[in-house]
């Protein structure tokens with residue numbers, strides 16, 4: 020099936036893969052062919068009839084690109100008069116029963132119907148008949164359906180059949196009354212349901228959460244990585260006025276294909292929670308960050324040789340590496356702390372991981388075999404008084420610190436915590452520094468497959484809060500162990516990559532949009 | 544030489560539902576002969592007979608059987624008994640009055656393509672026909688004609704199942720039928736792959752019309768030469784014609800393919816002319832999707848797979864609908880378009896939106912609310928539906944508009960628009 024196939028698209032040589040269809044080959048070659056029902060992650064339905072192309076030397080005037088396999092020597096034309104006539108006709112049919120309610124539709128600005136009509140449609144509609152009215156309803160708790168805007172492309176139906184395998188959606192009725200619905204008593208309520216909103220090419224499926232929150236052209240999109248489990252789905256975080264408005268998957272064939280789960284999609288409330296730490300705290304009262312940094316450095320130095328540095332599996336590779344340096348400077352010991360597993364789930368074409376931490380693999384590789392797995396020995400030493408001070412780099416939302424950890428820290432004579440939310444650890448700490456949530460920082464996470472991917476800062480941390488790699492650089496500087504001055508996460512990563520064999524050869528730039536597999540697996 | 548009816552020979556009653564009666568009249572003799580031949584020979588014989596599919600498209604039957612690839616996968620034969628095209632009612636009679644000949648044809652076809660499981664997909668409304676078939680299958684099983692070791696040949700088996708549809712015309716389209724049989728929505732499938740290569744449950748599948756299979760045994764009992772002695776070179780064999788609408792004697796008639804349409808409508812042997820001495824205004828040759836013929840065309844048209852093409856029409860199912868001078872062509876077209884609007888499965892954009900659009904447009908014109916430009920829009924919308932969809936229902940809905948009624952009776956449509964009323968029946972403003 021594979022092997023290169025040489026063809027031309029509008030006269031330009033294009034190399035396609037054997038077994039590919041003409042539309043897929045055109046799109047991959049960067050040739051825009053309008054289409055609705057085709058989605059590279061779903062089976063071919065061929066129902067919208069929009070992706071018409073002309074194949075030179077074929078008897079039929081136009082064919083749908085999505086249903087035509089590529090062939091050696093094939094000459095495809097995407098913009099002949101016949102093609103344009105067919106596209107124009109399909110668009111006119113699509114708009115016949117459409118309510119033309121773009122001004123009040125959330126999809127406006129990212130709607131394929133709006134865009135293709137503008138580019139390929141007739142200026143003036145000829146439909147003067149009574150329009151068919153279809154239902155508007157909630158298909159499930161988070162997905163709302165506007166039948167009037169639906170073009171019955173069946174992407175959503177195929178998604179639920181093929182990717183989630185849950186099959187909640189179906190077309191009911193027929194002809195121009197065809198409409199999407201759920202089976203009675205079985206709402207669209209699976210953990211992948213949010214993807215149906217993303218793949219709906221029009222404003223027929225909308226997210227109940229995002230509904231009427233913002234016009235999409237005002238949103239600022241930042242490519243980053245989901246932190247909710249160790250799969251590390253590539254995502255785009257869209258923000259407006261300092262708040263996350265929407266989270267959507269970014270296609271990455273090696274990680275999440277085109278999808279993400281709703282756990283990750285709706286896991287960002289804590290970022291704007293009233294429990295967020297917006298300033299440093301000393302003995303429970305707000306203090307200047309610089310004072311607290313100085314105090315922490317001083318106290319830790321006083322306990323040199325008896326310091327525990329606990330690094331959470333939510334910290335970036337950069338922060339973990341700086342924490343490691345700090346422990347070395349203080350003659351301390353490191354250990355990893357992580358959220359307990361949350362049962363993941365395997366869908367026919369998507370897997371949610373059990374490990375509810377985004378960077379266990381990264382932190383483990385940096386801390387190495389001795390400092391990485393399990394905090395048991397370190398906690399025992401704290402409890403036994405062999406270690407007397409602790410620095411905890413937390414930053415894990417929805418985390419209940421285990422009683423053993425709390426008890427061990429309660430025995431320590433000095434505890435400093437870097438965190439993002441109030442909680443038991445912040446309450447027991449002598450000094451607290453306010454850190455950044457993953458959407459507020461740059462850095463690198465390694466997912467469960469060992470793929471290094473970049474986090475990018477979509478928002479500023481609240482108030483006085485700072486990214487951990489900055490706080491750690493300041494701590495190191497206060498201890499006299501940092502000569503570099505304050506540098507970016509990228510620069511810190513460069514140093515880490517030079518020092519940690521498992522990260523050899525990687526740098527921020529080189530990770531690009533889709534990340535790269537880190538070289539060496541962590542030794543046990 | 545008087546024509547000897549074969550397909551309709553039992554149409555006088557229901558006796559042939561009974562296996563003994565059928566056997567006494569030679570039913571299953573063709574199957575016995577065919578089963579003594581090897582499959583390739585059977586296919587060659589059917590090819591030689593020139594038998595063409597009676598489901599509407601006239602595809603050569605033997606050639607279709609020959610498309611079955613050599614494979615170890617199961618193969619299926621699907622008997623298309625969904626007959627839903629308005630004006631078509633031949634398969635129902637064949638099922639109810641001669642079920643054993645249908646089973647016999649099924650046995651031969653199954654042997655030819657190497658299949659052990661056949662399904663008769665029968666229109667849901669044909670509840671009686673389904674019962675008749677179930678009973679005929681039971682009888683044939685009891686006699687060793689179906690089931691294990693059929694016709695006394697050890698190791699040879701054929702199970703025939705009756706599957707009732709749920710009321711959708713589109714399930715008569717062969718791939719819509721397959722989807723429905725598989726338990727899915729009756730959505731026609733993308734072709735290629737064609738069913739012969741990848742059909743029901745993705746296995747090689749042949750879909751044949753009831754009447755096609757009822758023809759098959761005769762090719763073996765009477766032989767190829769006899770079969771070809773009827774009809775024309777390209778359209779040989781006997782045919783069941785349906786006649787409805789404004790004729791004195793509506794009903795089913797058998798004759799050779801190629802019968803002059805004029806004879807079918809006017810001859811006393813068949814339709815006996817238009818009632819009340821009124822003039823014929825239009826006739827549809829074969830199911831409502833086939834473009835209508837004017838009286839002048841009726842004079843010249845022969846009922847075979849070639850002749851209607853001369854008039855931009857097709858034989859289709861040969862279910863002729865006659866309309867006399869009292870019929871409004873706008874109203875007639877509206878009636879037809881209502882059907883297609885109701886029956887479009889709704890997958891393809893042009894068909895889903897187009898069938899409703901043209902129906903509403905014609906309804907408006909008939910209702911006296913037509914406007915300047917409507918006819919041009921109607922033609923453009925209809926033509927835009929053609930050749931761009933997954934199955935040909937869209938074309939079938941569009942042809943009656945731009946190849947049939949509006950093309951051939953345009954002045955009547957223009958009158959409606961100009962006078963803002965139905966100019967034939969006086970309806971509207």
Ligand SMILES: Cc1cc2nc3c(=O)[nH]c(=O)nc-3n(C[C@H](O)[C@H](O)[C@H](O)COP(=O)(O)O)c2cc1C
Nearest residue numbers: 596597598623625626627715716717751752755936
């Ligand atoms: C919309 C549509 C409806 C059809 N309905 C029927 C039907 O009811 N019965 C039938 O035999 N063929 C029907 N056909 C034709 C079938 O697709 C197919 O060509 C036929 O069953 C093949 O059998 P034959 O080769 O024996 O004629 C229909 C085709 C279309 C496009």
Ligand code: SF4
Nearest residue numbers: 169170172173175219
């Ligand atoms: S709701 Fe959207 S994705 Fe689903 S069929 Fe309609 S247009 Fe397509």
Ligand code: SF4
Nearest residue numbers: 245247248252280283
């Ligand atoms: S699978 Fe994991 S990484 Fe992907 S979106 Fe869900 S929680 Fe986030």
Ligand code: SF4
Nearest residue numbers: 888890891894932934
């Ligand atoms: S042409 Fe019409 S009936 Fe046929 S598959 Fe498309 S929408 Fe369905």
